[in-house]
Amino acid sequence: MKEYTYLPEVRQAFRCSVPNAGIRQVFMVDGLLQEPSGMENGWELMPGKDGKGLIMTVRGDHFSSPVQIISVRSENMPHPVEFTNEWILAPGARMQLIVCDHTIKEYLYRTIRNTIISLGDGAQLDILFMQNEHKESSYKLEVNASLGEEALLDCHIISLYGGTISNTVNAIMEKPGARCNLDGLYLADGTQSIEYNVDVKHLSGNCSSNQLFKGVLDNRARASFRGTILVAKDSQKTEAFQANHNLLLTKEAKITTKPQLEIYADDVKCSHGASIGRLDELGLFYLRSRGISLPEAQTLQQMAFVQDVLGKIKTDTIRERLEKMVESRLRGEFSKCSHCTMHCC
Amino acid sequence: MLKIIDLHARIGEKEILRGINLEINPGEVHAIMGPNGSGKSTLAAVLAGREMFTVTQGKVLYMGQDLLAMAPEERARMGVFLGFQYPVEIPGLSNVNFMKAAVNEHRKYKNLPALSAAEFLKLMREKMAIVGMDTSFGNRGVNVGFSGGEKKRNEIFQMAMLEPTLAFLDETDSGLDVDALRVVAQGVNKLKTKENSFVVITHYQRLLDYIVPDIVHVLYKGQIIKTSGKELALEVEENGYDHLISAL
Numbered sequence: 225m226k227e228y229t230y231l232p233e234v235r236q237a238f239r240c241s242v243p244n245a246g247i248r249q250v251f252m253v254d255g256l257l258q259e260p261s262g263m264e265n266g267w268e269l270m271p272g273k274d275g276k277g278l279i280m281t282v283r284g285d286h287f288s289s290p291v292q293i294i295s296v297r298s299e300n301m302p303h304p305v306e307f308t309n310e311w312i313l314a315p316g317a318r319m320q321l322i323v324c325d326h327t328i329k330e331y332l333y334r335t336i337r338n339t340i341i342s343l344g345d346g347a348q349l350d351i352l353f354m355q356n357e358h359k360e361s362s363y364k365l366e367v368n369a370s371l372g373e374e375a376l377l378d379c380h381i382i383s384l385y386g387g388t389i390s391n392t393v394n395a396i397m398e399k400p401g402a403r404c405n406l407d408g409l410y411l412a413d414g415t416q417s418i419e420y421n422v423d424v425k426h427l428s429g430n431c432s433s434n435q436l437f438k439g440v441l442d443n444r445a446r447a448s449f450r451g452t453i454l455v456a457k458d459s460q461k462t463e464a465f466q467a468n469h470n471l472l473l474t475k476e477a478k479i480t481t482k483p484q485l486e487i488y489a490d491d492v493k494c495s496h497g498a499s500i501g502r503l504d505e506l507g508l509f510y511l512r513s514r515g516i517s518l519p520e521a522q523t524l525q526q527m528a529f530v531q532d533v534l535g536k537i538k539t540d541t542i543r544e545r546l547e548k549m550v551e552s553r554l555r556g557e558f559s560k561c562s563h564c565t566m567h568c569c
Numbered sequence: 570m571l572k573i574i575d576l577h578a579r580i581g582e583k584e585i586l587r588g589i590n591l592e593i594n595p596g597e598v599h600a601i602m603g604p605n606g607s608g609k610s611t612l613a614a615v616l617a618g619r620e621m622f623t624v625t626q627g628k629v630l631y632m633g634q635d636l637l638a639m640a641p642e643e644r645a646r647m648g649v650f651l652g653f654q655y656p657v658e659i660p661g662l663s664n665v666n667f668m669k670a671a672v673n674e675h676r677k678y679k680n681l682p683a684l685s686a687a688e689f690l691k692l693m694r695e696k697m698a699i700v701g702m703d704t705s706f707g708n709r710g711v712n713v714g715f716s717g718g719e720k721k722r723n724e725i726f727q728m729a730m731l732e733p734t735l736a737f738l739d740e741t742d743s744g745l746d747v748d749a750l751r752v753v754a755q756g757v758n759k760l761k762t763k764e765n766s767f768v769v770i771t772h773y774q775r776l777l778d779y780i781v782p783d784i785v786h787v788l789y790k791g792q793i794i795k796t797s798g799k800e801l802a803l804e805v806e807e808n809g810y811d812h813l814i815s816a817l
Binding site for chain 1: 617618619620621640641642644645646650651653656657659660661662666667668670671674675678710727731
């Protein structure tokens with residue numbers, strides 16, 4: 225593939241070592257693909273139909289060589305930008321994607337990122353969205369996924385930083401035996417606001433879905449979670465689970481959570497649950513009684529709280545890197561240099 | 570080492586400690602016995618710095634310093650340890666990471682460099698061996714899914730890691746079978762030196778067969794009503810607390 229030469233400073237600014245050297249990186253600036261169209265190793269990349277966004281078609285098994293999409297809002301385009309990325313996996317194809325969103329300056333960026341995922345029968349996609357913008361940005365992600373027979377979708381969303389973040393995930397289990405695992409972690413402080421809407425539709429039997437979403441809110445941050453599981457009339461033997469747990473660090477932080485189940489079949493296993501809590505006083509005392517300072521004990525407890533969401537990320541190198549980023553975010557180290565995205569990758 | 574003078578403490582409006590006087594010297598093992606609700610656990614919790622209790626009167630000197638003015642973590646770094654009656658479960662935090670944070674805070678306090686990963690694991694293996702803990706417990710969440718006995722072993726393991734000068738063991742024997750009791754007691758005995766002291770809070774003489782106390786106190790309604798040698802524990806075992814209480 226020809227080396228891309230336009231706007232080299234983006235590559236410079238986002239020298240990314242996640243998850244390991246040599247990972248295939250695809251750059252996008254303001255929703256425009258910065259790579260030539262073409263085939264590579266069994267997958268094909270091209271700009272979207274309207275010239276914005278991208279379409280990636282995958283054949284064969286590429287699970288062990290992830291592709292990282294680095295999508296940056298530049299200073300040349302302060303206007304709102306909307307684009308659509310489309311991932312099409314042929315039957316039996318396997319792929320791992322890391323989608324990282326950044327802003328290059330502290331502008332009032334408005335970005336709408338639509339994502340369409342089509343998984344053929346038996347296809348497997350593991351997709352991780354890293355949302356790391358800054359406190360003035362407004363970011364909207366909408367994922368629409370349809371799953372073929374025995375297809376598997378693992379979708380992780382890590383909302384590290386952003387002024388206003390809105391994530392919508394719609395997954396449709398169209399054929400029997402499809403499975404999807406949707407998880408998300410949102411960390412917000414200051415006056416940030418984060419919204420999650422998750423909608424899983426079981427339109428076929430023998431499918432399973434699992435949702436785990438967790439949030440830690442500090443200062444006057446706001447978040448809302450609305451999750452729906454719909455099991456259609458003939459979707460027997462469905463297994464669908466949903467959990468949303470929240471930790472509020474201050475009295476001013478607020479979360480609205482609304483888990484919903486709509487079940488029209490009679491042979492299913494479904495559950496949903498939501499909780500809102502604060503740091504555990506006895507747990508903090510236990511840690512402090514071992515010599516751990518109060519701020520450190522608070523960080524350890526928050527890290528412990530988010531651990532199971534991070535644990536869903538299967539690739540060790542990516543997960544370990546993310547754990548470090550989440551930890552430094554929880555320690556408040558991000559806000560000090562939110563205009564600089566160098567440290568995060 | 571520790572001097573408690575006329576200590577009064579309450580939770581909400583309820584006074585639990587009503588004038589405790591106690592002195593502990595280096596190398597001593599004290600046992601505190603007493604009926605349920607007499608204030609044994611409260612005493613240990615107040616000394617470790619649990620904030621839900623309010624000290625209303627009295628003072629506590631530890632190594633000549635005002636213990637009650639210190640935050641729980643400062644007390645711990647100065648060598649005070651509390652073995653919890655009900656060890657706290659922390660899902661998502663591994664025993665290894667918990668102890669690494671604790672040991673390194675202690676080392677920082679003593680102006681020592683943090684241990685390397687290899688040094689830390691070696692230390693951890695050594696100390697786990699003292700209480701017969703399998704090293705697989707290191708990667709498990711703190712106390713999560715541990716049986717009663719495993720939780721108590723974990724307390725003694727933590728004590729071994731932190732090498733306290735003054736350790737309070739709050740009903741470390743409750744919920745233990747005889748074998749686990751022996752292992753825990755042997756762990757304590759291995760850690761005993763001429764410089765450090767233990768305060769064992771227990772309901773039963775059984776533990777004191779293994780950890781032999783120098784001094785036994787009986788606590789009742791927030792006051793120490795009798796202090797004597799180890800024979801006091803036997804007396805309590807045989808006759809209960811009633812005759813001590815009726816003699817008041």
